[in-house]
Amino acid sequence: MLLVAALAACQANKDATPVGTKVLDWDTSKTTRPAFKTATFDGKQVKDQSMTFAVMDTDQVKLKVHLETATAKYQEDTSAMQLGVITAISATVEDGKDYTFSAGGCEGPNYELTAPGQAPGYSILDCRIAANKPHVQAFVVFDMKGDGTILPPGPAK
Numbered sequence: 001m002l003l004v005a006a007l008a009a010c011q012a013n014k015d016a017t018p019v020g021t022k023v024l025d026w027d028t029s030k031t032t033r034p035a036f037k038t039a040t041f042d043g044k045q046v047k048d049q050s051m052t053f054a055v056m057d058t059d060q061v062k063l064k065v066h067l068e069t070a071t072a073k074y075q076e077d078t079s080a081m082q083l084g085v086i087t088a089i090s091a092t093v094e095d096g097k098d099y100t101f102s103a104g105g106c107e108g109p110n111y112e113l114t115a116p117g118q119a120p121g122y123s124i125l126d127c128r129i130a131a132n133k134p135h136v137q138a139f140v141v142f143d144m145k146g147d148g149t150i151l152p153p154g155p156a157k
Contacts, residue, residue, distance in 0.1 A: 013133045017093050017101040023063070023129050024091040024104040032107045039074035041087055047148055050094055053140045054153070055131045061140065062095040067148045072109075072123075084146035085109050085123045096131075099138075104129030109146065122146050 017023065031037060047067045052060050068088040074081050086109065093101065106127040111120035123146040131138050143151040 013098045013100060015100045016098045016133075017096050019093050019096070021101070022090060022092050023101040024089060024106070024127065026090070026104075026106040026125075026127070027068075027088040028085075030106070031109070033109060035074055035076040035081075036072065036085075036109060039072040039085075041070035041072055041085075044068060044070040044087065051091075051150070053142060055097070055099060055140055056136070056138045059097050059099075059138075061093070061097050061099060061131065063091040063140075064094050066090045069146060069148055079119070081119075083109075083111075083120065083123045086125045086144060086146055086148065089125065089127070089144070091129070099131040099133055101140075102130035102132070104140070124151065 028036065028039065045068070047069070049065055050062055051065050052062050055061055066089070067086060069084060070087050072081065072083055072085040072087075089106065091104070104127060106125050108125045109123035110126060112122050112124065114120050125144045125146075127142055127144065129140040131140050145151060
């Protein structure tokens, strides 16, 4: 029994990110969409929740996510846009499964793909957080709709 405990201790990640550490902090000032920088926001709502995310194909980590959503109004090329968007998202470690996280980031908001000439039905924020252990380099990757729901994983980007 002592040998099993000693082996487990040897494999622990000495640099694991502690519970409560912020690993993601994004708001609209960090948008990668130039037209979105001029947006105004109506109906802001705040939501806090624990969410489980996949790391690789075998592990899952739990993060406490703080979301702020609203309806954004802005001009994209020649079209007036009015979409539900995430205006801020942050995440802290609840159960990091012994991973070392690097500060994450998000891109967008981007849009749902639609037929030519058809307006998108929702916005998508693409987020990524590095999650590493000795001999393992991985990411927490997720796409979140403007209402704060996670889109199911799709083909690799």
